[in-house]
Amino acid sequence: MTDPSPQLIRQPQIADPDGFYDELIASQRDLSEEQADLLLAKLVLILANHIGNRQVLRQALELARSNTLEGRS
Amino acid sequence: MLNTYSYPEFAYRASPEQAGGQSAPHPVVIIGGGPVGLTLALDCAWRGLPVVVLDDNNTVSVGSRAVCYAKRTLEIWDRLGLGQSLAERGIQWQVGKVFFGQTQAYQFNLLTEAHHKMPAMINLQQYYLEEELVQACQANPRVDLRWKHKVTALRQREDAVWLTVETPDGSFDLQALWAVAADGANSDTRRLLGASFGGQVFQDRFLIADVVMKAAFPTERWFWFDPPFHRHQSVLLHKQCDNIWRIDFQLGRDADPEEEKKPEKVIPRLRAMLGEVPFELEWVSVYQFACRRADQFRHGRVLLIGDAAHQVSPFGARGANSGVQDADNLAWKLALVIQGQASPDLLQSYHEERAFAADDNLRNSTRSTDFISPKSRASLRLRNAVLELARTEAFARPLVNSGRLSTPTPYTASPLNTADTEVFAGAMRPGAPCADAPVMVGGQSRWLLELLRGGFVLLSFGAGAQEVRVGDLSTQVLEVGRDLSDGQGELTRRYDGQAGTVYLLRPDQHVAARWRRFDAAAAEAALRRALALH
Numbered sequence: 001m002t003d004p005s006p007q008l009i010r011q012p013q014i015a016d017p018d019g020f021y022d023e024l025i026a027s028q029r030d031l032s033e034e035q036a037d038l039l040l041a042k043l044v045l046i047l048a049n050h051i052g053n054r055q056v057l058r059q060a061l062e063l064a065r066s067n068t069l070e071g072r073s
Numbered sequence: 074m075l076n077t078y079s080y081p082e083f084a085y086r087a088s089p090e091q092a093g094g095q096s097a098p099h100p101v102v103i104i105g106g107g108p109v110g111l112t113l114a115l116d117c118a119w120r121g122l123p124v125v126v127l128d129d130n131n132t133v134s135v136g137s138r139a140v141c142y143a144k145r146t147l148e149i150w151d152r153l154g155l156g157q158s159l160a161e162r163g164i165q166w167q168v169g170k171v172f173f174g175q176t177q178a179y180q181f182n183l184l185t186e187a188h189h190k191m192p193a194m195i196n197l198q199q200y201y202l203e204e205e206l207v208q209a210c211q212a213n214p215r216v217d218l219r220w221k222h223k224v225t226a227l228r229q230r231e232d233a234v235w236l237t238v239e240t241p242d243g244s245f246d247l248q249a250l251w252a253v254a255a256d257g258a259n260s261d262t263r264r265l266l267g268a269s270f271g272g273q274v275f276q277d278r279f280l281i282a283d284v285v286m287k288a289a290f291p292t293e294r295w296f297w298f299d300p301p302f303h304r305h306q307s308v309l310l311h312k313q314c315d316n317i318w319r320i321d322f323q324l325g326r327d328a329d330p331e332e333e334k335k336p337e338k339v340i341p342r343l344r345a346m347l348g349e350v351p352f353e354l355e356w357v358s359v360y361q362f363a364c365r366r367a368d369q370f371r372h373g374r375v376l377l378i379g380d381a382a383h384q385v386s387p388f389g390a391r392g393a394n395s396g397v398q399d400a401d402n403l404a405w406k407l408a409l410v411i412q413g414q415a416s417p418d419l420l421q422s423y424h425e426e427r428a429f430a431a432d433d434n435l436r437n438s439t440r441s442t443d444f445i446s447p448k449s450r451a452s453l454r455l456r457n458a459v460l461e462l463a464r465t466e467a468f469a470r471p472l473v474n475s476g477r478l479s480t481p482t483p484y485t486a487s488p489l490n491t492a493d494t495e496v497f498a499g500a501m502r503p504g505a506p507c508a509d510a511p512v513m514v515g516g517q518s519r520w521l522l523e524l525l526r527g528g529f530v531l532l533s534f535g536a537g538a539q540e541v542r543v544g545d546l547s548t549q550v551l552e553v554g555r556d557l558s559d560g561q562g563e564l565t566r567r568y569d570g571q572a573g574t575v576y577l578l579r580p581d582q583h584v585a586a587r588w589r590r591f592d593a594a595a596a597e598a599a600l601r602r603a604l605a606l607h
Contacts (some may be wrong), residue, residue: 041458049468 008059074356077285077315078200080132083207085221091245098233099125100411104224104262106361107134108199109379109396110255111206115153116404118215120527120580122411125247126216127238129256132173137283137356140196140311140319141390145481145506146320146397147191148522148582150483155205156191162205163195164312169294171475173460175301188563189509190520193477196313198229199393227252227265227375234374251407252375255396258363260381266372272365273439275386277446280322280333280359282343286352287316296475298445298460302345307475309444317355320346321387330359362386364439367433370424375562378403383431388441391413391434399427405527405580409604414546420607421490422459430482439476444474449491481506484583490600491577491586498569507582510564512557521564522582524551529585529600530578534570537591579603 014020027043028036048057103110106128117124142163145147150156171179183193210216225244226237234252237244254262263270295310297303306323313319320429322342324333332338334357343352366383379396396466403423409415447453462469484490484504491503503506510521527576529548532539538550551557559565569575577599586599601607 038458038461039456041454042462045455045458045462045469045472046466 004052006056008056008063010063075136075283077317077355078198079465080135080200081130081204081207081219083218084122085131085241087218087240087541088217088219090247091240091242092289094332095248098248099251100250101125101253102127102234102236102247103253103255104236105254105256105260105379105381105409106130106203106207106218106220107255107257107379108202108206109400110253111203111210112149112153112397113253113378113400113404114210114216114218114257115155115206116149116400117212117407118213119153120404120408121215122408123215124217125249126210126218127222127224127236128218128220131220133574134199136358137281137319138199139202139390139393140197140198140313141394141478142190142197142202142397143390143394143479143481144191144193144401146394146479147195148509149397149401151191151522152525152527152582153209155209159197159205160192160195160312162201163197164292164314165192165195165313165498166292166294167193168291169296169475171460171463172295172300173457173464174295174299176464178298178460178463179470188511190522190562191509194374194390196311196319196386196447198313198315198317199389201314204572211513212327214257222231224256224262224265227262229373229375229483232252237281250374250411253403253407254375254377254381255379255400256381258380258384260377262375263367263377263381266375268372268377270365271368271385272363272384272446274363274365275361275442275446276326278326278328278330278333278359278361279387280324280328280339280342281357282320282322282339282354283287283313283318283356284318284343284347284352285316286318286347286350288347288352290318290351297312298475299457300346303342308346309475324359328359334358336368364442366428366435366436370428376403376420376423378427382427383435385434385438386442387438388445389434389438389478390476391438391479394479395430395434398430399423401581402427409546409580414544415548415604416606422487422605426484426489429484429486433482434479441474441476445476460523489579489585489600489603489605491595497587501568501584501587503584503586505584507578507584508567510559510567511561513560514557515595518560519557524557525578525582527580527581530576531591531596531601532568532576532578533591534565534568534574535572537573538575538596539591539593541593541595541597541600543604543606546600546604548596577603 101124101127106126114124114126116365147156167183169181210218223239224236225239228235234249236247237454297308309321311319367377370382378399385391406419449455459472487504531548533549533552573590575588575591579585585603
């Protein structure tokens, strides 16, 4: 069933967070800085397509942007 | 100058009114004899208006400029009697390929739908197009085409416009009820009006090289991102007539245009791309582009049209195509206003509808530009990520943007539309350009658009619709089953034409209103609305 107005999930829902983070880091192993950046860009696109819902994607983009602008230097 | 084409020279002729003055204002004076001004002239003449066209030059467009003409544009020219010959003269193509580095990232096919009279897209050099338009204008007794006439001043009063025109015989004043500025992106008329023209100028420079070669490339649009023969930039290859290939090289922001135009610089670039294929250089120029539009397309009795009203990047072939669609929108409105069947308020809808379309074109062409020419390292990285994914991943292919090719903008927000009160399937909502469809008339195969001959039409699926009138303007009734039949079912499918359905179609082949059952009062109200009488 598709939710007509889904919201970005902001509560933790990844099982075994340390294991996931390990895999995330490992995906960049032996890559140059440039390749690692490209990998992250591709990951964004792959996941964005998987989510598909424009409202959720917009909320995710806004969160990433505001969190970056407000982040401590 | 070119090897494969010699430019015609059209004779300057002095008109009697240069010396003797005018007895009455001209109904319409069009400033600029390019594709847009000439199309407008033909359309006005087709609707019974005498028109004067002033052009400051005496030949057709010089060099390599507009190339691609889309189906809707060809349909407009077909209404004016030129569609068939242009479609035959042009190069028809459907397949586009996008390469990233050495490999193909993506391929598209333009024509997804059969059963249209006009092809999806043709490529034709602008000078050939203008030649045909000039010939048609010269053969038309209502079109008065004047070469070497340059407008140098403009004054407006409530009832007329005065243009000061410079000719080889000196200056004279010309009076018009309505003047149309079709004099291009650097429009002098727009400057004389003091009209704003705001937007974004892009820093990237592009090289156009037209080459003559007998190459084995298929007739397809090929676009490269970061190819091995032109690293970190894009290249576009398009076929035109006479074995001429148009090649656009992105040069970046720091390129020196004078240096880049030199054959000793251009030929090695082409050699790297084309390998051992023998070629001759036909034309070279370097350009920059901008995306901008005038705030208002109507300034009193002067209307801006084509590039004079809006300027887009070349990606998507939206310049000439949208200009011809401006002409299509304006001609019937000018005709009805001048012939006293509508008030000048109707002309405000020209601004509303075509500025809406211009914004759509600007949005599309700006997005293509941002993809082709990313402005930061981060956006370049995202762009390259899309292109690399597109090689194997279907989901990434719709994100690849090497130009979204021109399609007509439906006037969904137009004040001339009557909103639907019933449910319809398909694309023919109020404001949409009419889809063509094969039909039968008196045992002969015809096309729907051939039957929409310039007035308001009630297209009735089965019996029901009756002619309606507003003032001395009346609608024609076209009844499916009586005046035409739907041989292949496409007409009924495209218009969701259940029995009893009636469409009110505008003189420019756009939908104004539709109902599931004819009601004379509703049809009359919709006609009044489509004439801006409310």
